[in-house]
Amino acid sequence: MKILDGRKISNQIKEEIAAEVAKMKERGEKVPHLAAVLVGNDGASLTYVGSKVRSCKKIGFESTLIQMPSTTSELELLKKIDELNQNNDIDGFIVQLPLPDQIDTQEVIMAIDPDKDVDGFHPTNFGKMALDMSTFIPATPFGILELLERYKVDTKGKHTVVIGRSHIVGRPMSILMSRKGWPGNSTVTLTHSHTKNIKDIVSQADIVISALGVPNFLKADMVKEGAVVIDVGITRVPDDTKEKGYYITGDVDFEDVSKKASFITPVPGGVGPMTIAMLLKNTLLARERHRS
Ligand code: GUN
Numbered sequence: 001m002k003i004l005d006g007r008k009i010s011n012q013i014k015e016e017i018a019a020e021v022a023k024m025k026e027r028g029e030k031v032p033h034l035a036a037v038l039v040g041n042d043g044a045s046l047t048y049v050g051s052k053v054r055s056c057k058k059i060g061f062e063s064t065l066i067q068m069p070s071t072t073s074e075l076e077l078l079k080k081i082d083e084l085n086q087n088n089d090i091d092g093f094i095v096q097l098p099l100p101d102q103i104d105t106q107e108v109i110m111a112i113d114p115d116k117d118v119d120g121f122h123p124t125n126f127g128k129m130a131l132d133m134s135t136f137i138p139a140t141p142f143g144i145l146e147l148l149e150r151y152k153v154d155t156k157g158k159h160t161v162v163i164g165r166s167h168i169v170g171r172p173m174s175i176l177m178s179r180k181g182w183p184g185n186s187t188v189t190l191t192h193s194h195t196k197n198i199k200d201i202v203s204q205a206d207i208v209i210s211a212l213g214v215p216n217f218l219k220a221d222m223v224k225e226g227a228v229v230i231d232v233g234i235t236r237v238p239d240d241t242k243e244k245g246y247y248i249t250g251d252v253d254f255e256d257v258s259k260k261a262s263f264i265t266p267v268p269g270g271v272g273p274m275t276i277a278m279l280l281k282n283t284l285l286a287r288e289r290h291r292s
Contacts, residue, residue, distance in 0.1 A: 010273035021060035032287035033062035035093035040070035085113040092118030092286040118282040141173040143274025148183040160186040161205035169211035210251040220256035
C-alpha cells in the first residue's frame with residue numbers, strides 16, 4: 001500500500017509556482033493576484049479561506065480577502081462580484097461556498113467573469129471542461145488528477161466509482177475520469193443517494209473516489225483488493241479532548257481500508273492540501289492568460 005501524500009505533492013506544486021512567480025518578479029512583471037469573498041462566519045469556510053490567503057502570501061502572490069456579513073443580500077454580493085470582474089489588478093477570484101440561504105448560489109456563480117473564475121464553477125468553464133477544452137478545472141478534482149499523475153496511477157480502462165454528485169467534486173470528477181487521456185480513459189460510475197446496491201457497485205471499483213461527507217462510510221468489506229482509494233470527505237467531529245474542540249475525519253475507515261488498497265489518500269494530508277495548490281495553479285494560469 002502506498003500513501004498518496006497530498007501534503008508533500010502540494011508543497012512541491014507550491015514550490016514550482018513560487019519559482020514561476022520569482023521569474024515574473026525578475027522580469028518586472030505583475031504577480032498573480034487572487035481575491036476571495038467570504039460571506040458570513042462559518043468556521044470551516046473561515047479556515048479554508050484563511051489557508052488560501054496564507055498560501056498566496058507564501059508563494060509570492062498578491063491576495064485580497066473580502067469578508068461580508070451573513071446578512072448580505074444577493075444584490076450586494078452581485079455588486080461586489082461586478083467590482084472584482086472590472087478590477088484589472090485582480091486575475092482571479094473565488095466566492096467561498098456554501099452561501100447563506102438568502103443568496104442563490106447559481107446566480108452568483110453565473111455573475112463571475114469566466115476568465116477570472118479560478119474555481120472553474122461557471123457554466124462556460126464547466127462546459128469547456130466537459131468538451132476537453134482548455135479551462136479552469138475545479139480545484140479539488142484537479143488536485144485528485146494531479147495526485148494520480150504524480151504517483152503514476154494507471155487509470156486507463158479501469159472502473160472508477162465516484163460517490164457523491166456535488167457540483168464541486170463528484171460531478172466534475174466523473175467527467176474528468178472519463179475524458180480521453182491520462183489520468184482519464186476510465187469507465188465511470190457516478191453513485192449518489194438514490195443509487196441502489198451502492199456497496200456492490202463500490203466493491204467492483206478499481207478506483208474509488210468518495211466525496212460524501214459521512215465519516216467512516218467506506219469500510220474494508222466494500223473495497224476490492226488492490227483498489228485505489230481517494231477520500232475527499234472532510235468532516236469536523238466535535239471532541240473536547242482536542243485543542244480546537246474537534247478533529248477532522250474522512251469518508252474512509254483508513255485503518256481497515258488501507259490494508260486492502262494499493263494507493264490511498266489520508267485525511268488530513270491527502271486531497272485537502274491539493275485543493276489549495278490547484279487553486280493557486282489556476283490563478284497563475286489566469287495571470288498568464290491575462291498577460292497574453
Ligand atoms: N467550498 C468547499 N470547497 C470549495 C471550493 O473549492 N471553492 C469554493 N469557492 N467554495 C468551496
